[in-house]
Amino acid sequence: MTRPRRPVAATVAVALLAACAPVQAESAVKLPAAAFDPAVKVKRATAVLAGGCFWGVEGVFEHVEGVISVESGYHGGSAATARYELTHDGTSGHAEAVRIVYDPTRISYGTLLRILFSVIADPTLKDRQGPDVGRQYRAAIVPLDATQRQVATAYLAQIGKGGYFRRPLVVPVERYRAFYRAEANHQDFMKRNPGNGYIVRWDAPKLAAFKSLYPGLVRRAPAP
Structure with missing residues (x-):
């Protein structure tokens, strides 16, 4: 699927970024396990995370052992603007x-966060990831309870003090508002479109980096 048409200036800017930015697998970093990550004795829990374009975030987490399901969507704005075409000026809050x-x-x-910042999202970038620029592409952690917030x-x-990144971390820990499921054509996009130019x-490379850095965390088959 082709991403929505951008204004000419934005298209040129994105093209320049794409030409200059490193392939994600080359910039992946194996981060340490979370030092504070208390055991949770339930069989089912939910996490909401953002890490740039949701195609790749979903595509990587679908391959993580212990993950039951992943769905793409929007968080941070209102129900009225929770549509793909309304999020691309960066003003929706999503x-x-x-x-x-x-x-x-x-x-x-804690391991989900480790994967997010090892191979999916650069936590030192504000309102952009890879070739995508705008507040809608920010990386963010959205805890759903007090324990998740403490872990985040x-x-x-921990990783900010560890010297793993050249720049300060700017990723926010946001208050949960509501998660709105994205349109059907965005669900399982990476799985259904492996030859798409953006995916390739x-x-x-993010998925390849995950499999290389954390082979013990890879599912035999991707989650639905």
């Missing part, structure tokens, strides 16, 4: 995000 249902006895919340805050402090250039 971020392209994913909702992950996972089994905390098999994969922890502690992990950002930007998202397939």
